[in-house]
Structures are given as structure tokens and as C-alpha cells.
Amino acid sequence: MRILYFAWLKTKLGITEETVACSAEIYDVDSLVAWIKTRGPQFQEAFIDMDVVRIAVNQEYVVTNVPLKNGDEVAFFPPVTGG
């Protein structure tokens, strides 16, 4: 899976994009987020309040937990502020 981070999530984590393989531990959005939070204090902190994190799978917003497979594109970003 391709994982993308935007705006302050990108700045805070220092990552724009990474590749993560699906596994017994990482198989849906919730388990992916849980795994990301184990990677260090800045990850823990960035994902502590999921009310300010938006999630898109394959460039579509998701608001519930959905299954993930290798090849998916998952993006994490703050509420949008364009226009």
C-alpha cells in the first residue's frame, strides 16, 4: 500500500509518502492507524485526535473502517482549507 501524508501531518511526521505491506497486523484502516501510532511519539501525537484527521482510500473519502489490500492508496490529511 502507498501511504500519503499532507499538510501538518506531513510536516509533523517528516514523511510525504511511504509503502507499507498488508499483513496479519495491517488489514484495514483502523489496524493501519493503530500500527502507525506504535512507530514513535510523533506518530502517536499526530494520530491522537482522529477528529482532525481525514482519511481517503484510493482518492475517496472514507468515514468508516474499510478493509485494505496491497495496491491501495491511503492518504491521511487535516480538514481541507482551500478555496
Added chain:
Amino acid sequence: MRILYFAWLKTKLGITEETVACSAEIYDVDSLVAWIKTRGPQFQEAFIDMDVVRIAVNQEYVVTNVPLKNGDEVAFFPPVTGG
């Protein structure tokens, strides 16, 4: 008084503008309209339905009867259709 007619009122009456002196007979909007209607069938017809005639005195809309004096500018026109 200067009397002005616009749009279909002008076309129907064949008058753009005329001067009428105030008198014992013509002293307010209602008496002016009453006098105009005596001037011939096309005048009678043009003013038969006052719901489709708008009146301005000195370039301000009036919706009630107001007194007139020499020097006033009185305009009769249909509901506006600009924009």
C-alpha cells in the same frame, strides 16, 4: 409641471413629454390622472388599470396620492423590466 411617459405608455399615447399647468382641476396625482383620462380614448385606455402604471414625482416613486405644484416632474411608466 413636466409630464413624462415611458415604454408602452409612451407608445400608446404617442407622447414622450408634455407640460401641464396646475389648476383648480389639477392639483395632485389623482386629479392629474383623472384629467389625463378625459383627453381621449387612448388616454382612457392607457390609464384604465392603474395596477400596471407606476408613478414617480420628481424622480421618486409615489404609491399614494401626493399634491403637485408647477415645477414638479411627474412620470408615468409600466413596471420596470431592466437588468
Added chain:
Amino acid sequence: MIRVQPEIFDTGQEIKRLTADRTDIGAVVSFTGLVRDFNDGSDVTSLTLEHYPGMTERELEKIEKEANSRWDLQASLVVHRFGTMALGEPIVLVITASAHREQAFEAASFLMDWLKTKAPFWKQEENASGARDWVKERKSDIEAAKRWKG
């Protein structure tokens, strides 16, 4: 600012002129009304607008002043043409500029609704057979203007 003129205008140029060198404007809304080929089902070939010189300017100024009292505008412009115009030509232009978009949108919409029912202009349409007809007042315009009260 208001202008009543027979000459054609350019919406883009008017927007540029109104907002040039301004860095306090966040939102600009423009409305352009154009001569279109069908009005209420009849085939229009050209349009002639008559107006009441003097009163027209007074009414447009009043309407613009009212918009500026109701909304927080940084700039506003109303341009209305008179005379004969061809299909596709612009008739009327409203521009509103504000720090916030809702203000600019509402003020522009209000300006058009009030202008439509208050500014002394009358449209005469010419159709393919050469007949000229005075355009009738529209109920929808009266209803639209009522939204804003006052």
C-alpha cells in the same frame, strides 16, 4: 459606483479596475446579464432598453447604498446599458468585493433583485419577423426582490 451607458462593457476589465492594487479583498463576485435568444418562448433577435435618465441613476445609487449598508463590502459597481443591443451582448453588470464570500454573494444577488424591480429600465424585444414587443414584468422577479424585505 454606478454607471448608465449605451456602450458595451467588459466584465473582466471592470473587475480588474475595481480590485487593482487592493490586498484587503478576499472575494469578488460578478454578475453579468446577457441578451439571449429566447425569452419566455419567443425568438429574440435584438433588444432595446429604454430608461428614465436621472431617475435611473438615483435609483441605482440608492440600491447600491442599501447593499453597502446591509453587507460589509470593500467595493461595488453597477453598470447598466441602454439602447439597442445584439444577441450575446452584456446588458448589466454587478460586482461586489468583500473580505468574505457570503457577503459578496448575497450583496450581488440583492443588487440584481432590487435593480430588476426598482431601476426604471424597460426592455423591448425584436423577434425574427421584425415585431417589437415590450417585455412583461416577471412574477419571479417580484418574488425574488421580496426575499430582502425593506
Added chain:
Amino acid sequence: MIRVQPEIFDTGQEIKRLTADRTDIGAVVSFTGLVRDFNDGSDVTSLTLEHYPGMTERELEKIEKEANSRWDLQASLVVHRFGTMALGEPIVLVITASAHREQAFEAASFLMDWLKTKAPFWKQEENASGARDWVKERKSDIEAAKRWKG
């Protein structure tokens, strides 16, 4: 039509291009969003917009499609820039063209409200002291978007 680009655009030229040689359009509404010097009280000197290439286009297309399904539009255009832009420069443009003005006004307002809450753009403001801050989501934008339901 939608476009996502770093280049500056000209509202007037875009209106012209969209309405050229059309005689069926009665009303054109444009909204232009500009970089302004104050946002929520802080002194802004420039603005940088990040976006999510691919998803941005998809979202804008969805929003434009939704507007065209809700209102009777003869033409519509959404242009959104990304990258760094100076004070006074345009950020976003929405144009709607319709036979009737209410349709054009409402659709333009809707497009902006949905774009503000759905299109994946993020603003970073630079202020006089060189500090860069990510702009926070506005409650008023969320409320505005709710007006349209769906």
C-alpha cells in the same frame, strides 16, 4: 470543466472563453477568491497551497457534476491554483452560466461552499516575521456547506 494549476489566471478571460459565441446564456456569475493581507487577525505576506494531485481533480469533478445536476447550467468552470502566491493574486475561480440568474447565483455559491469543505487543498500562510502556519478549518465554512445538504 475543472482545472488545477500553479499558474495565475485571469477571471475576465475565463468568462470570455466560457461564454464566447453563445446566445443562449442569460446570466453569468463569477466568484474569484484572492489572497488578502489579513486572515483571522494575522498579518499575511504570502500563501502556499498544497494539494493532493489526483484526488483534487476527482473531488472538483464530483462537485461540478453535483452542481450541474442540481441547477440548470449552460456552462460551468472551476479553476484552483496550488503553489505559492502573493497578496492580491487569485487563488480560486468559479464561473456558472445559466438562462436564469438565481440558478447561476446558487450554483456558484454551492460550488464554493462544497469546494471549501471537500477539495483536498491546504493553505499555509507566511506572515511578516517569516513564520509559516497551516490555516485552520473554519466553522463558518462547515456551516455554509451544510446549507446544501447531500
